Amino acid sequence: MRSPFGWFLLKRLAQAVVVVFFVTLIVFGLLHALPGGVARGILGAQASNAEIASFNRAQGFDKPLPVQYWMYLSRLLHANLGTSYKLNQSVGSLIASRLPRTLVLTGVSTAVAFVVAVPLGVWQAIRRRRLADYVITTGAFVGYATPVYFLALLLVIVFNADLHLLPSQVPGTYNLGQLLAHPSVLVLPVVTLAVPTIAVFSRYTRSAVLDNLSEDYTRTARAKGAPERRVVGIHVLRNSLTPVIAMLGYYVPVMFSGAIVVEEIFNFPGMGLLFWNAAQTSDYPVLLGVILLIALATVTGSLLADIAQAVADPRVRSGLK
Amino acid sequence: MGQTPRSSRAKRYAFPALATAAALFAPVLSGNASAQLAPAASSSAGASATFALPPNAAPNWIFPIGTPGHLAGYNIAVQNELFVPLYNYDTSSGTFALDEKVSAAKPPVYSNGDKTVTITLQKLKWSDGQPVTSRDVQFWYNLVKADKTQWGNYSQGQLPDNISKFTVLSPTTFRLQLTQAYNPGWFTANQLVYITPIPQQAWDRESAKGPVGNFDMTTAGAKKVFSYLVSQSSRLASYASSPLWRVTDGPFQLKTFTTSGYVTLVKSSSYRGPEPARLSSVTLEPFASDEAEFNALRSGEVDYGYIPTADIPQVGAIKASGYTVQPWVGWAISYIPYNFNNPTMGPVFKQLYVRQAVQSAINQQTIADVIWHGYAAVGYGPVPQTPPSSFLSKVQAKNPYPYNLKRSKSLLASHGWTSGPGGVLQCTSPGAGAGHCGAGIAKGTKLAFTVLSESGSTETNNMMQYLQSTLSSVGIGLSVKYEPLNQVLDQTSACKPNQASCSWQGSFFGTQGSWYFPAYPSGEQLFLSGASANFGSYSNPAADKLIQETNVSSSATAMQAYSALLAQDLPVMWLPNPDYQVSAIRSSLKGVLQNPGASFMQIEHWYVSKG
Numbered sequence: 001m002r003s004p005f006g007w008f009l010l011k012r013l014a015q016a017v018v019v020v021f022f023v024t025l026i027v028f029g030l031l032h033a034l035p036g037g038v039a040r041g042i043l044g045a046q047a048s049n050a051e052i053a054s055f056n057r058a059q060g061f062d063k064p065l066p067v068q069y070w071m072y073l074s075r076l077l078h079a080n081l082g083t084s085y086k087l088n089q090s091v092g093s094l095i096a097s098r099l100p101r102t103l104v105l106t107g108v109s110t111a112v113a114f115v116v117a118v119p120l121g122v123w124q125a126i127r128r129r130r131l132a133d134y135v136i137t138t139g140a141f142v143g144y145a146t147p148v149y150f151l152a153l154l155l156v157i158v159f160n161a162d163l164h165l166l167p168s169q170v171p172g173t174y175n176l177g178q179l180l181a182h183p184s185v186l187v188l189p190v191v192t193l194a195v196p197t198i199a200v201f202s203r204y205t206r207s208a209v210l211d212n213l214s215e216d217y218t219r220t221a222r223a224k225g226a227p228e229r230r231v232v233g234i235h236v237l238r239n240s241l242t243p244v245i246a247m248l249g250y251y252v253p254v255m256f257s258g259a260i261v262v263e264e265i266f267n268f269p270g271m272g273l274l275f276w277n278a279a280q281t282s283d284y285p286v287l288l289g290v291i292l293l294i295a296l297a298t299v300t301g302s303l304l305a306d307i308a309q310a311v312a313d314p315r316v317r318s319g320l321k
Numbered sequence: 322m323g324q325t326p327r328s329s330r331a332k333r334y335a336f337p338a339l340a341t342a343a344a345l346f347a348p349v350l351s352g353n354a355s356a357q358l359a360p361a362a363s364s365s366a367g368a369s370a371t372f373a374l375p376p377n378a379a380p381n382w383i384f385p386i387g388t389p390g391h392l393a394g395y396n397i398a399v400q401n402e403l404f405v406p407l408y409n410y411d412t413s414s415g416t417f418a419l420d421e422k423v424s425a426a427k428p429p430v431y432s433n434g435d436k437t438v439t440i441t442l443q444k445l446k447w448s449d450g451q452p453v454t455s456r457d458v459q460f461w462y463n464l465v466k467a468d469k470t471q472w473g474n475y476s477q478g479q480l481p482d483n484i485s486k487f488t489v490l491s492p493t494t495f496r497l498q499l500t501q502a503y504n505p506g507w508f509t510a511n512q513l514v515y516i517t518p519i520p521q522q523a524w525d526r527e528s529a530k531g532p533v534g535n536f537d538m539t540t541a542g543a544k545k546v547f548s549y550l551v552s553q554s555s556r557l558a559s560y561a562s563s564p565l566w567r568v569t570d571g572p573f574q575l576k577t578f579t580t581s582g583y584v585t586l587v588k589s590s591s592y593r594g595p596e597p598a599r600l601s602s603v604t605l606e607p608f609a610s611d612e613a614e615f616n617a618l619r620s621g622e623v624d625y626g627y628i629p630t631a632d633i634p635q636v637g638a639i640k641a642s643g644y645t646v647q648p649w650v651g652w653a654i655s656y657i658p659y660n661f662n663n664p665t666m667g668p669v670f671k672q673l674y675v676r677q678a679v680q681s682a683i684n685q686q687t688i689a690d691v692i693w694h695g696y697a698a699v700g701y702g703p704v705p706q707t708p709p710s711s712f713l714s715k716v717q718a719k720n721p722y723p724y725n726l727k728r729s730k731s732l733l734a735s736h737g738w739t740s741g742p743g744g745v746l747q748c749t750s751p752g753a754g755a756g757h758c759g760a761g762i763a764k765g766t767k768l769a770f771t772v773l774s775e776s777g778s779t780e781t782n783n784m785m786q787y788l789q790s791t792l793s794s795v796g797i798g799l800s801v802k803y804e805p806l807n808q809v810l811d812q813t814s815a816c817k818p819n820q821a822s823c824s825w826q827g828s829f830f831g832t833q834g835s836w837y838f839p840a841y842p843s844g845e846q847l848f849l850s851g852a853s854a855n856f857g858s859y860s861n862p863a864a865d866k867l868i869q870e871t872n873v874s875s876s877a878t879a880m881q882a883y884s885a886l887l888a889q890d891l892p893v894m895w896l897p898n899p900d901y902q903v904s905a906i907r908s909s910l911k912g913v914l915q916n917p918g919a920s921f922m923q924i925e926h927w928y929v930s931k932g
Contacts, residue, residue, distance in 0.1 A: 040810040042390045045830060046846070048853035049814075050477065051389055054470060085390060088381040088555060089580055097580060156616050168616045267613035269581055277377055282807055 005310070005317075012306070016299035023295040024076070024288065028069050031284055038282045042085045059085070072288070081292075082285030084278070091289035094274060099293075100176045102270035105262070106255035109190045110248070113197035118244065120198070121205025122237060125213060136202070144199035152192045152265040159188060169267040189266040193259055197251075201244060208240035215239075242313050249305020256297035257290070368929040369602040370910055372922070373614050373626035375902070379582020379607040383566055383575075384554035385517040386465060386547070389473040391554075395582075395605070398922045400517070402573040402586055403566070405445060405594065407458065407516040408509060410840040411916045411923055417652060417708055417840060419509065422595045423923055425453060425518050425570070429509055435502040435875055438513070442493045445570045447520050448591040453570050455495035460521035460537050462487050464550075467543030471551070476846075476853070480512045504879070507872050510841035523568040524550060572598040572925040582607040586924065599912065599928035618644070624910050627902040630780055633694045636903075644905040648696050651901035652705050652842065652917030653834030656893035657772055657827045658857035664818045666770045666826045668761030670857075675759075675768070676891040677722055678732040682795050683788065684724040689897040692783045697897040702888030704842050704880065705898065708917060712842055712880040717888035729795045738768055738796070745769050746796035769798025772827035773812055776803035780899070781832045806830055813856045827894070828856065834898055840918065843871040844883065848892050859892035 038061065039052040047055075056062050060071055075082060081091035124133045160168035170185045171178075179186065212218060213236060221231045260272035271290060278286035310317045374380075380399045382391035385406075401409065405425040413420050419428060421443075430439045445453040465472050466481040474480070486498035499508070526533050527545040536542030553565055560566055560578035567574065572592045577585035584605040588598040608614035611629035618626040621642060628639060628646065636646050659670040669675055685699040698707040702717030737750025737758045746768040748758035758766070774785050785801040792799045804812075809830050816823035829835075836847060836854070846852050849868045850860040864886055870879035888895075906913055912926040 038807075040807045045810050045836065046854060047389070048476060050853075051473075051475075055389060086377075087379075088391065089557060093580070153612075160616070160620055168620055169613060169622070264610035265612050265616065267609045267617070269607075269609045273609050280805060280807075281377070 009303075009307075012299075012303050016296075016303065019299055020292065020295045024073070024292060025069070027288060027291045028072060029065070031282075031287060032065055032068070038085060038284060042281065042283075076292075081289040084283050084286045086278070086281045086283045087286070091285045094286060095271070095289055095293060098270050098274050099256070101170075101179065101268065102259075102263075102272070103255060104176065104179055105186065105189055105268060105270060106193065106251075106259060108186065109193035110197060110251055110255060112190060113194045113201055114244075114248070116194070117198045117201030118205050118237075118241070121202040122209050122232060122240070124202065124206045125209035126232065128210065140199040140202055143195045144203075146195070148192060148196065148259075148261045149265070151195060152188070152262060155188045155192060156265065189262050189268055192262050192266075201247065204243050204247060205240060208243050209236055212236045212239050238312060242309055242316075245308045245312060246305050249301045249303075249308065252301025252304065253294050253298040257294045367601045369600055369604065370624040370907075370927060370929070371604045371606050371622070372924075373617065373623045374582060374605050374607040375614065375627065376608060376610050380578075380584055380605070381557060381582065382554055383560050383578075384550050385519055386461065386550070387473045388471050388551060392473045398924075399575075399584060399586070399605070401571065402924055403569040403571045403575060404517050404519060405453075405571050406514065407440070407518065408514045409923075410510065410514065410918060411914050412708065413914060413926070417710060417917050419840075423925070429505070429513060431505040431508075435505055435508075436499050438497040438499065438508070439490070440495055440497070440513075442518070443594065444493075445518075446591060446593045447523070447568050447570050448574065448589065449520070449523060449568050450591075451520070451522050452492065453518050454492040454521075455489040456492070457518035457521050458495055458516060459487055459489055460525060461516055461519050463537040463543045464519075464547045467537075467540045468547045471547065474515050480515055483512070501873065502875075503873055504871060504875055506877070506880075507841045507843055511839040511843065514839060518570070520568040520570075524565065529553075570594075572596060573603070576602065596925050598925045600924070603924050603927065618905055624907040625913065626905050628905055630694075630696070630778065630903070633696065633903065639905050643908050645908050647904045647906060647913075647915060648900040649902045649904050649915040650698060650707050650917055651834045651837060651898065652708075652840070653837045653898055653901075654700050654703060654705055654842075655831035655835040655896045655898040656700075657829045657896060658813065658859075658893045660816075660823065660826050660828075660857045661860070662816055662818045662823050662858045663826050664823065665766075667818060668759065669766065669768065669770075670826075671761070672736070672759040673890065674732050674736055676894075678729040678795065679792065679797065679894055680722040680891055681725045681729040681732070682791050682797070683894070683896070684791065685720075685895070685897045686724075688784055688787060692787060693780055693897060693899055696903050697899040700895055700898045702884050702895065703844050703848060703892075704884040705838065705917070707898075710842075711877075712884060714881040714885035714888065716885035721889050722891075726791075726795055733768070733796065740796055741767065743798070744793065744796060745798040767798065768796060769800070770826040771800040771802055772829055773802050773804060773809050773825055774829040775806040775809045775832055777805070778832040781829065784896070785829070806832075815851075815856055815858050829896075831896065832899060833901060837918070841871075841880075843880065844868050844887070845872055848887060857893065861886075861890060861892070864890065864892070 038059070039047065039055040043051055043055060060068055072082070081095070083090050084094060087094060120136060124136050127133045156168045159166045166187050167185050168188065170189065174182070174185070218231060218236060221235050257271055257275070259270070260276050262268065263270045263273045274286060275290045278290070374395060378393060378395050380395045382396040383400065383403070385400045385404045387396060405423065407424060407426050409420055409423040410417060411420045411423065421427060425443055425445055427441045427443060431437070432439065442453060442455065447453060462481060462484070469475045469481055483500045483503070484497050485500050488496045488498070490496055521537070522533065525535060525537055525546055527536055527542065527549055536546050553563060557578065557580045561575050569589060570592070572589055572594070573586035574589045575584070576587045577583065585602060587602045588600065592598070606623060608617070611631070614623070614626055615629055615632050617623050618628070618639060619642070628636060640646055659676070661667050661670050663670070685701070689695065689697040689699055700706045701720040702714070704710070704712045704717060706713065706718070733746055735756065737748055737756060738746040739749045741747035748762050748764055748766045750757050751762055751764045752758065753760040772785065774781060782803070789799045789801065809828055812822070812825050813828035813830065814822055845868050846854045848855055848859055848864055850865050864883070867879060867883040867886055870876055871883055904915060909930050910927060911930045912928045914923050914926055916923065
């Protein structure tokens with residue numbers, strides 16, 4: 001007999017393939033519909049018409065769009081994402097060098113946010129409508145409303161330029177190992193990214209815990225004499241995490257796509273800047289490669305979120321068909 | 322020489338070498354980082370410096386023959402430190418001129434009515450101990466000749482097409498037979514400057530494992546060698562380790578090169594030329610954004626950086642933290658081409674009096690001083706106005722059309738333009754004779770046009786708003802459409818009136834200078850009828866004749882005559898030329914030559930003053 005969970009997985013994977021295919025199709029079409037040729041972006045004002053024609057021929061731009069798309073797909077099936085026009089490197093190697101750095105940055109900041117926000121949200125819910133709740137709520141709103149750009153500059157000016165406590169940049173030559181061996185370089189970028197995430201997660205947790213605290217099962221647990229620590233820590237927390245887990249799932253594509261503003265300010269060349277710079281120079285292979293990756297991350301993220309919710313919540317599990 | 326886009330640039334605590342530099346730079350000196358080259362005795366051996374590379378400018382090509390798309394300024398800057406080019410121009414003499422000390426050859430000797438060039442090499446050695454010989458130049462020539470379309474600097478009819486014969490006369494002397502007589506000034510500065518001797522004894526191979534031979538002497542062999550070297554140059558990660566790129570004759574050698582463009586150059590112990598490096602190492606640090614670069618500058622983490630235009634108001638703070646702020650003036654001009662073939666406005670643009678009226682309504686000095694915060698130079702013609710040069714005519718220098726709104730209005734009024742709806746002038750007296758609007762201009766034609774402008778720069782936006790305001794005050798309507806640079810360039814192409822692509826009327830792509838010249842700023846690519854970058858299809862037989870003369874005759878005055886004519890004939894709307902960048906140089910770092918060519922940094926001159 002087929003397991004409902006296996007069937008669910010299979011169905012979702014098939015959906016993911018279709019989604020990714022359509023993403024490539026739409027993005028490819030949109031990119032090629034944009035005005036402004038690649039050749040001019042790459043070769044500059046001084047390129048002659050002959051040079052531009054020769055570039056277009058070499059890249060296959062003189063062929064009809066469906067043929068170009070077919071060429072792109074067949075390269076993709078051979079795990080070849082193409083070569084960046086601008087950076088003189090393969091898209092695969094560019095992503096391979098940028099992605100781990102980005103994942104460290106976004107992964108650590110999301111983890112920090114999760115670790116800080118969940119207890120904060122729970123504590124706020126317990127202390128509902130007391131001074132601490134109001135203070136943290138205000139802080140969360142300020143954190144959420146502060147533009148990341150402003151926050152980053154503020155942190156740089158205070159902790160780097162004035163106090164000389166923390167570096168303002170991540171050395172460009174650092175590989176992943178060096179990055180982890182010098183955690184001080186990550187402090188400011190991680191804090192910048194984590195602050196708004198903490199604000200979001202803590203609000204979600206607070207409201208979910210509040211909901212659960214008024215549920216019948218909580219009252220029952222209390223009536224049975226369970227200590228408050230057990231009621232909140234075991235019963236309420238587990239049920240309250242469902243929406244946060246769903247949120248985490250949707251953070252996966254965000255983690256893969258990088259954080260343009262933070263990468264810009266802290267000179268942290270990751271996925272965000274790779275994409276941004278490619279967009280400015282019409283570097284199609286890079287744009288397509290990154291979008292493909294983000295599409296994969298999106299479908300994987302939502303899949304993981306569903307699975308995690310199923311693990312955390314028996315009601316979700318029983319609903320799988 | 323390609324345009325040096327900076328469309329579009331850490332960290333001392335992380336690098337022992339940079340920490341050393343920090344210690345050396347600690348005593349902040351007063352005075353400026355002038356272009357004066359100091360005696361070697363005052364340099365501090367063992368010092369190093371960090372140079373900030375702007376965003377999207379990371380070097381990505383090492384082979385001195387750049388394929389299309391790989392000619393960006395910082396590629397050339399790094400290549401020139403490793404491989405001495407045949408001829409190099411800089412401002413070490415006070416003007417932008419040939420600098421023999423940083424060139425691989427002595428000045429060329431022209432003979433046979435300027436149809437023959439004889440060149441003698443300086444005494445340079447490759448790092449493998451072999452001398453730099455005529456054969457190394459012939460090797461470059463053979464490779465480029467065999468696969469010229471793969472060379473990014475190739476332009477039909479020019480190098481290598483214009484060399485009919487290359488003769489090696491001796492190990493140090495060779496002769497070029499030209500297809501016709503050329504102006505020696507033009508040929509040296511705009512053609513010979515592309516040649517770089519490359520180590521034939523090490524690079525003349527068809528594959529990594531193949532033997533070294535004379536493969537370049539046949540076209541097929543040369544193509545294979547070229548292809549092999551290009552493939553090696555595509556492997557960025559191996560630049561610093563590949564034995565190929567270790568055979569150099571320049572003042573520096575490559576120590577580090579990361580795929581993100583982080584480059585460390587170290588002083589070459591094998592350099593035998595007259596300009597050895599004074600610093601023991603120099604780091605080119607790529608920055609992901611202007612903000613990141615400015616943060617690094619503010620924290621004192623770079624020795625030679627730049628102040629983004631948005632941060633110009635903070636010049637004072639940067640100076641106070643031990644930097645000298647110096648504009649890096651580009652050997653460039655900036656302008657808005659008129660599309661003379663636009664079906665609507667072409668006939669209007671063709672009237673000189675209209676162009677004069679437009680130009681007279683523009684106060685360049687105000688734009689340069691106020692909008693560009695003083696970091697732009699006025700430009701009244703086709704030759705860069707600064708630094709001063711023998712190419713600049715008095716007519717251009719004096720500005721034939723000074724700011725004068727009254728003159729602008731009267732020019733238009735006297736040609737049959739009267740105020741219409743919304744205050745925009747319209748032609749009420751069509752016809753070709755005196756007092757009429759001019760041939761091809763229909764009655765009721767509005768004196769209004771649209772300029773496509775590159776987006777992303779506050780200064781450019783402000784300049785466009787100023788132009789809108791000043792032109793509207795004389796009754797000329799100007800609309801501005803902002804788009805990213807490459808989209809602007811893509812739409813700004815030479816066209817015929819009946820083509821759909823001819824809908825553009827004016828175009829601005831000069832936030833960092835519209836056009837960077839090689840050392841000899843002639844206009845064969847810009848203003849010659851049918852030239853590749855003559856986007857507006859300007860055509861003037863007198864200008865064509867003068868441009869030809871600047872290229873082929875030995876006349877020393879041809880450039881001035883050309884400068885004067887085009888300053889008066891206004892083939893484009895002349896605008897101030899923004900500086901290449903506003904540099905911030907640590908006060909103790911001396912010997913910095915901010916060469917107007919912008920792609921040459923000549924790092925060998927840099928030294929650290931001990932104070």
